[in-house]
Amino acid sequence: MHELDTATLRKYDSDYLWHPFTQMSEWEGADNPVITHGEGSYLIDSDGNRYLDGVAALWTNVHGHCKKEINEAIKEQVDRLEHSTLLGLTNDRAALLAKRLVDIAPSGLCKVFYSDNGSTAVEIGVKMAFQYQMQQGKPGKTKFIAFDNAYHGDTVGSMSVGGIDIYHATYKPLLFPTIKAPSTYCYRCSLCEARDPKRCGMECLKELERLMEEHAPELAGLVIEPAVQGAGGMIVQPEGYLKKVRELCDRYDVLMVADEVAVGFGRTGAMFACAKAGITPDIMALSKGISAGYLPLAATLTTRKVYDAFWGEYAELKTFFHGHTFTGNPIACAAALANLDLFESERLLENLVPKIAYLKERLQGLLALPHVGDVRHEGMIGGIELVRDRESRDPYPWEERVGVRVCLEARKHGLFLRPLGNVIVVFPPLSISMDELKILMDGIEKSIVAITGE
Numbered sequence: 001m002h003e004l005d006t007a008t009l010r011k012y013d014s015d016y017l018w019h020p021f022t023q024m025s026e027w028e029g030a031d032n033p034v035i036t037h038g039e040g041s042y043l044i045d046s047d048g049n050r051y052l053d054g055v056a057a058l059w060t061n062v063h064g065h066c067k068k069e070i071n072e073a074i075k076e077q078v079d080r081l082e083h084s085t086l087l088g089l090t091n092d093r094a095a096l097l098a099k100r101l102v103d104i105a106p107s108g109l110c111k112v113f114y115s116d117n118g119s120t121a122v123e124i125g126v127k128m129a130f131q132y133q134m135q136q137g138k139p140g141k142t143k144f145i146a147f148d149n150a151y152h153g154d155t156v157g158s159m160s161v162g163g164i165d166i167y168h169a170t171y172k173p174l175l176f177p178t179i180k181a182p183s184t185y186c187y188r189c190s191l192c193e194a195r196d197p198k199r200c201g202m203e204c205l206k207e208l209e210r211l212m213e214e215h216a217p218e219l220a221g222l223v224i225e226p227a228v229q230g231a232g233g234m235i236v237q238p239e240g241y242l243k244k245v246r247e248l249c250d251r252y253d254v255l256m257v258a259d260e261v262a263v264g265f266g267r268t269g270a271m272f273a274c275a276k277a278g279i280t281p282d283i284m285a286l287s288k289g290i291s292a293g294y295l296p297l298a299a300t301l302t303t304r305k306v307y308d309a310f311w312g313e314y315a316e317l318k319t320f321f322h323g324h325t326f327t328g329n330p331i332a333c334a335a336a337l338a339n340l341d342l343f344e345s346e347r348l349l350e351n352l353v354p355k356i357a358y359l360k361e362r363l364q365g366l367l368a369l370p371h372v373g374d375v376r377h378e379g380m381i382g383g384i385e386l387v388r389d390r391e392s393r394d395p396y397p398w399e400e401r402v403g404v405r406v407c408l409e410a411r412k413h414g415l416f417l418r419p420l421g422n423v424i425v426v427f428p429p430l431s432i433s434m435d436e437l438k439i440l441m442d443g444i445e446k447s448i449v450a451i452t453g454e
């Protein structure tokens with residue numbers, strides 16, 4: 001392939017590319033790294049600079065960049081079949097992966113519906129839950145419970161069940177209305193005085209129960225990010241919370257749609273957050289880690305109960321009329337199969353145990369810094385919330401871009417990070433070594449000190 005120099009690549013990027021979630025007036029003309037290679041936990045730019053990837057290439061990477069076994073599986077598949085269709089045919093990779101997903105999923109999830117990204121995986125879950133209720137003869141059950149600070153993607157349907165104003169407010173007139181339940185954002189809880197996980201009375205759960213009881217006859221489903229609300233700021237749920245949500249869904253005949261797009265595939269230390277919590281949702285959305293971060297692939301898993309509601313004669317119109325062109329793409333499925341093989345052969349979940357303990361300890365240690373207000377931790381996920389004033393929990397004003405500045409500072413220490421407002425995100429490839437994790441946490445600490453002071 002013809003290699004271009006960095007200046008030309010930056011010019012082409014500035015002239016022709018429109019970046020996601022990016023104010024392009026800040027982007028164009030800046031010296032942004034042009035990534036050309038990946039190696040283990042590192043991304044490498046066109047000038048040969050190496051960046052330790054602290055966010056797993058947008059929360060997707062599992063076994064490191066350019067993992068030999070996955071590369072090989074993809075190369076092999078390309079020479080056999082690049083794409084077919086699941087509309088009228090099936091393919092070997094998609095069928096095998098469906099079986100393997102069901103084998104590892106929380107028990108009771110037994111059918112796999114493929115798509116290409118997290119937003120569609122959730123949107124499919126929403127459509128399935130809605131249609132399920134219709135086909136159960138409950139046409140009044142059309143609404144959804146969604147959570148403050150939730151993020152489920154950027155399509156119109158997945159935005160509708162989101163709850164982050166800066167991303168969603170502009171599009172509000174396009175979105176369907178939902179019933180909003182409070183998030184488990186203990187540090188800034190508006191329902192309880194303590195605002196402390198150790199003294200939490202789970203007022204948020206009581207409010208959820210009240211809402212579900214009030215709206216039960218019109219509720220089709222509840223959409224939730226299990227364990228951690230990701231884009232909302234790595235907001236962790238208290239122990240036992242998910243189990244209670246499952247009980248409420250059962251009590252009020254509401255389908256539970258679990259969005260494991262970010263937390264699925266080992267991120268919480270277990271294969272799936274729902275299984276860790278001892279529950280099975282009615283519908284579970286997966287993406288990101290499914291292909292180890294290699295290729296666009298998503299899956300929405302359902303129980304027999306949901307699947308059976310779509311069974312009938314064609315003329316009954318009970319069919320799930322949904323499907324994208326690249327559904328069940330065999331190259332992506334081959335990458336996913338190699339990913340699952342590596343989970344086993346490298347005993348990935350077992351090897352996470354000491355890393356999770358170390359991450360927890362380092363996050364706790366950051367509370368010694370005067371402008372670290374809160375640290376949140378779950379598995380291989382960390383959120384560090386920076387505040388202007390720790391006593392009052394007064395946030396840094398948005399315009400000061402403190403999170404962005406810390407991440408740019410971290411780049412000087414050879415790290416790639418991306419914040420969520422004032423929250424510094426720690427979300428490395430699961431394969432990161434202990435030494436690399438130490439480098440990552442040291443760099444984050446130094447960068448926070450450099451920007452916010454000792």
Ligand code: PMP
Nearest residue numbers: 117118119151152153230261262
């Ligand atoms: N759900 C969750 C929990 C996510 O974190 C994301 C992506 N950050 C999505 C859905 C949307 O996934 P995608 O960007 O692949 O559409």
